[in-house]
Amino acid sequence: MPVRAGHGWWASHAQSPTVLALSPRLWRIYFAGRNSDNRSSILAVDVDPQDGMRVLDEHLDPMLGWGPPGTFDCSGLAPSCALMVGGCVHLYYSGVYPRNDVSFQIAIGLAISDDGLSFKKAFAGPVRGIGPTDPYFVSTPFVGTTEYGYRMWYVSGTGWAQTNGVWEPEYVLRSCDSSDAIVWEAHSIAVPSDDLGDGISQTRPWITHEAGGMRLWYSRRGRDFRASGNEAYRLFSRRMDAREGTVGEAEPVIFSNPPAAGEFDSSMQAYCCVMQRPSGDVMFYNGNGFGEAGIGWATRDLT
Template sequence: MPDHQRKWTRRGLLVSVKAGGWWASHAQSPTVLALSPRLWRIYFAGRNRDNLSSILAVDVDPQDGMRVLDEHLDPLLEWGPPGSFDSTGLGPSCALTIFGRVHLYYSGVYPRNDVSFQIAIGLAISDDGLSFKKAFAGPVRGIGPADPYFVSTPFVGKTKYGYRMWYVSGTGWAQVNGVWEPEYVLRSCDSLDAIVWEAESIAVSADDLGDGISQTRPWITNEAGGMRLWYSRRGRDFRAGGKEAYRLFSRRMDTRNGTVGGAEPVIFSNPPAAGEFDSSMQAYCCIMQRPSGDVMFYNGNGFGEAGIGWATRDLT
């Protein structure tokens, strides 16, 4: 059976919310950096009592059942000053090591009066993966001709030509049950140094986009059959649950020409039951590959309201 068709086994909550101190709720957008074979650092967005997010982290041992080794539950990066692109929230999305330094790409949030938020993509750099300094006061990618509304949740990977960023691009806002909800697609752009990005971008082609269908949080893996794009998809009335709710998908991908396969749903051998933390939503996945099999970290109901879940699949 091809790797992408193998079912995943849900393992439950790995990181549960510990309300107390700064952290009051949520553990959204798990972003894993492999620091060594026995140390994976999971960055995530936790929220304070005012529902504003910042970047926290936990360390786990992937060779010991994801045993938690350490917790870093004070914000790793400060919000920007009033008027800046990240003045009211930060959320991690991709971390990679470039020339010995950790590059953490994040979504910066700032408020608007007409809709609920604006988002742009920032970059912070660290020598130890914990003490971060912003590369710039402004974003490394913001709104522009190809991205008129907002950009967020990037994945950055090394390519033959330098680096490529796959990211979410807002296409507008729609009123759903009296609330303005964002709509978005996936796009990609290139860079020679993973810092300065080309102004142009291309759409990540997909045939599953319809009225109100949106895609978010891209993640790329390299498999025996080539590259694979993982992402979350939801309908316009996603807060009602059911078929409109967030679900996880993957697609076979060509490096330069976008996706070339059909949308394939992530299938669990033990699907969530009513009342479980991920019963109505599975989203924002991060896939880590290891010889014994792949590991998925993801969010469940309420955008990670209970914490971070994980699942595995055996490829042997």
């Protein structure tokens, strides 16, 4: 799905694709579009997954307003997970607000809708912000059901490091639980991983279910990721155990038709959202420039 620059206030990017399956032939893709001041809001398109992701409808007016000055989402919004809870759509999003010392601060917000289009924030503040185990920022949550209620996998900032004279964030994946998908426990636990070396960060978790357990999908990058070399954003997955965390090795996502020079994802593949259907998985993701060119999708035939 390419960016339609110049459409209203939407000037660039289609970042962080977040899919909600409304029916077998109707998937709604929420995403973050930016205006000319580089501030993002949440938009959506409806597609038919059984007809080559043919666009059925577009919802290109912001679905949620920025917060007033001083709030956690006063400078931008980006979707990360949408699910049905009690007949309503719960949309979890990253809210951005500026800082003077580093580029930004991020916290996790929740908006609720009866129809998946008209949203109202659950609270004026975030449902998860900085705290004892999350001292810097939190972002890009995935929320799923468990036998105990709900679990959130999310990104937790571990600090900022200077790379080529620029302060860049570093982060890991953590998780926490809730009984109602609204109020979350203050405590959180680290998602075990053996691919976190010096300067390595992981972001945008997504969970799918498969025979024998779950699978965690995520993006991994090094400290010098803007150089578009070996430390650039790449996609990985790991088998997971619901109670004990990750148990499998990190598996890189391999494309049968690898990104080539000049293509929209030649130097970056990140922020994936993986949907499951009887014929196989569909992965939506962003390419170069954090979704500057739009959203791509790839399939995995399970047969």
